[in-house]
Amino acid sequence: MINFLKMNHIRDVITLLIALIVSVIANYYLGETTCFLIPLTTLYVMQTAIGNSFYQGMQKFILILLVIAACSVLIYSTQFFYIMAHDVTIGAAIGIIARLIILPVKPATEFREELLPAINTLNEYFSKIIDQLLQHDNHILNNAALENALLALPDWVYERGFNSALQTGYRFFLSNVEKTGDILMSMHHLARYQYDKELIAKIRPALLQYVDNVNLFFSSVITVLELKKLSEEPSDLSHEMAELQKQLFTIVPSSLELLDMRRDYVYLAAFIYNLKDLRKILLKMGEALR
Amino acid sequence: MSIFANRSTKWLKTCIHYFKTLDVQQKAIFACYLEKNYAKQLDPYEKKIRNTRLKLLTAMKKIRALSSTDSRGKLERLENLYEIIFSLNTLKLRISDQAIFEICEVELKKISLSLSDALKHAMIFLNSKQLEKKSARMMDDTAKNIGRLSRQIDALEELYRSTLQVVSQEPIFFLFFVQDLIAFRDALESFFLEMLND
Numbered sequence: 408m409i410n411f412l413k414m415n416h417i418r419d420v421i422t423l424l425i426a427l428i429v430s431v432i433a434n435y436y437l438g439e440t441t442c443f444l445i446p447l448t449t450l451y452v453m454q455t456a457i458g459n460s461f462y463q464g465m466q467k468f469i470l471i472l473l474v475i476a477a478c479s480v481l482i483y484s485t486q487f488f489y490i491m492a493h494d495v496t497i498g499a500a501i502g503i504i505a506r507l508i509i510l511p512v513k514p515a516t517e518f519r520e521e522l523l524p525a526i527n528t529l530n531e532y533f534s535k536i537i538d539q540l541l542q543h544d545n546h547i548l549n550n551a552a553l554e555n556a557l558l559a560l561p562d563w564v565y566e567r568g569f570n571s572a573l574q575t576g577y578r579f580f581l582s583n584v585e586k587t588g589d590i591l592m593s594m595h596h597l598a599r600y601q602y603d604k605e606l607i608a609k610i611r612p613a614l615l616q617y618v619d620n621v622n623l624f625f626s627s628v629i630t631v632l633e634l635k636k637l638s639e640e641p642s643d644l645s646h647e648m649a650e651l652q653k654q655l656f657t658i659v660p661s662s663l664e665l666l667d668m669r670r671d672y673v674y675l676a677a678f679i680y681n682l683k684d685l686r687k688i689l690l691k692m693g694e695a696l697r
Numbered sequence: 698m699s700i701f702a703n704r705s706t707k708w709l710k711t712c713i714h715y716f717k718t719l720d721v722q723q724k725a726i727f728a729c730y731l732e733k734n735y736a737k738q739l740d741p742y743e744k745k746i747r748n749t750r751l752k753l754l755t756a757m758k759k760i761r762a763l764s765s766t767d768s769r770g771k772l773e774r775l776e777n778l779y780e781i782i783f784s785l786n787t788l789k790l791r792i793s794d795q796a797i798f799e800i801c802e803v804e805l806k807k808i809s810l811s812l813s814d815a816l817k818h819a820m821i822f823l824n825s826k827q828l829e830k831k832s833a834r835m836m837d838d839t840a841k842n843i844g845r846l847s848r849q850i851d852a853l854e855e856l857y858r859s860t861l862q863v864v865s866q867e868p869i870f871f872l873f874f875v876q877d878l879i880a881f882r883d884a885l886e887s888f889f890l891e892m893l894n895d
Contacts, residue, residue: 550776551761554754562751565744586790593784596777596880600849663868670876677873684790 415517418510425455426505433497439490448498453506458508458514458563462568467498508562514570518577519632521561522584526632528556529587533685536591540598541607548595557588570697576695587615590685597678599610602671606658610675613654617647617682624689631696641693644686655679698849708763712775713820715756719779720816722749726786727809730798746786753779774888781881791870800860801871804853808878811846815885818842839889843882850878 428448448471472492479488530541535548557596563569564577620642627641659672666672725745729735735742757775764772792798798805818838825835856873862868 431773432844549772550780554758554761558751558754560760564749565747581745585750589786590781590784590790593787593877596780598783599777663862663872666869667872673872673876676869677876680791680869681787681872684787 417646418512420472421454421616422505422509423450425509426450426501427578427595430498430501432492433501437494437497441633444491444494445501446500448495449502452499452502455499455506456563456566456569457512457517458570458573459566459568460511460555460562461503463566464499464503464506465566468495468503471495472501490587514564514573514577518561518564521559522580523629523632525556525560525584526625527623528630529584529591530622530629532591533594534618534622536594536598537614538625539595540602541611541614543604543607550592550595553588553591557585560584580692580695583688583695587688587692589689590681593694594681597674597681600671600674602675606671606675609658610651613647613651617644617651620644620647621682621685624693628689628692630697643690648683648686651679651682700863704763704765708760708768709823709832711756711759711763713823715753715760715775716816716819716823718753718756719782720747720793720813722746722753722779723782723785723812723816724809725749726782728807728849729786729789731809733799736795750783758776769886770781771891774884774891776882777884778888781884781885784877785874785881788874790857792865792867794866797861797865800864801853804849804856808846808849811842811849812881814840815846815882818891819885822892823890826895836893843889846882846885850875850882853878 428447430446434445436445448468451471452464452467453460456465468654472495475488475491475495479485481508485618496672505596532550560581561577562581564574564581587623598638621644624641624644627637630637659676660666660668668675725742728745729742732742757779760775761772822835822839825832856869857875858869861871865871
């Protein structure tokens with residue numbers, strides 16, 4: 408039963424049903440109009456984003472009042488305004504209070520639950536990009552999963568009216584997830600290139616060591632988001648990155664003029680710099696979760 | 698037959714929408730490099746990028762749903778195009794001194810304009826494909842647009858060699874940026890060629 412109530416759409420339906428029943432009863436005993444204005448207003452003001460029930464509910468209420476005021480000016484009737492406003496106020500009050508007290512959605516829980524699949528997808532996508540680079544196979548990976556994950560990010564945290572104390576932290580975390588998406592897309596573009604096999608073979612050991620640690624870092628972020636305890640602190644990847652860069656510049660020239668001579672040199676260097684940026688972003692996300 | 702034709706028309710329409718959003722996305726990304734108040738007022742610029750990213754990915758999702766198994770090549774090219782556009786977005790994460798963009802402001806503006814022209818041409822191209830019109834002029838315009846974009850990329854590359862490489866603290870990132878632009882031009886050209894041969 409508890410698990411059943413944890414499902415968001417079930418909670419949403421239950422809240423809507425209770426509010427609807429209350430508003431229909433209110434419409435029967437208190438309604439001044441006969442057009443079910445109380446239940447209709449209740450349903451309308453309940454269409455709000457997570458963590459924004461009061462602000463957006465009030466916005467919708469004011470909007471309806473303005474429409475009624477405009478109509479009453481058009482038909483020159485203050486009586487019309489009072490009757491309609493009476494029902495709308497009752498409907499809005501029921502809707503807003505229902506959203507606030509009946510099975511309210513906790514933004515923190517919702518944020519974590521919506522973010523977890525996205526972080527998992529980013530981690531899988533990262534591993535597949537590395538496979539594509541190492542196996543010289545251009546057709547292993549498409550972006551469908553990444554697109555879905557980025558489309559499902561909890562963007563309600565950006566909405567006006569959301570708790571400002573929570574908003575800063577959530578925005579920071581979310582913008583870092585989006586940046587990770589950009590870096591991974593850039594890496595996928597670079598991994599599509601057909602590199603010289605010897606070049607890849609030389610960098611492979613250092614790259615695989617780094618990749619293992621990035622995967623561990625992703626897993627740690629996931630563990631913290633699942634509210635579980637970390638068995639050990641992940642490496643900050645500085646040693647692995649230094650090793651990878653050292654390895655890169657034994658293969659490709661460190662001088663910019665010479666690096667520019669071959670496209671695969673530039674692309675490989677760009678790929679490693681992307682890994683470096685990924686490290687920075689992951690560290691920032693780790694810091695934010697501490 | 699009509700169902701197939703209908704699907705193909707829908708595919709082309711969604712593709713036109715995709716290129717339109719890709720154009721808005723590249724403009725939003727270049728605005729971060731061109732507008733002087735970007736560093737002070739990050740929020741509106743980032744919001745624009747975020748909203749357009751959602752529209753772009755939604756368009757791509759629709760294209761994927763409408764694609765048949767034999768259009769895998771085209772899908773890969775479309776994916777690659779937006780990957781490169783997002784790759785262009787990473788420059789701002791890497792450059793610590795925003796003032797460096799003032800040196801290449803003119804070149805960046807021209808590149809953004811040429812990219813926009815090339816993407817608008819892609820929309821016209823797909824629209825003519827939808828109407829089943831094939832003309833020599835269309836191919837001529839395609840070559841002109843790609844040529845114009847190439848010249849603007851060359852101008853930035855020239856500036857990179859003569860100035861940015863010397864004055865920038867992180868010149869290698871401009872090299873990556875130029876390479877991304879070249880890759881975008883090549884990917885767009887390949888897309889046009891594939892559509893012409895279709």
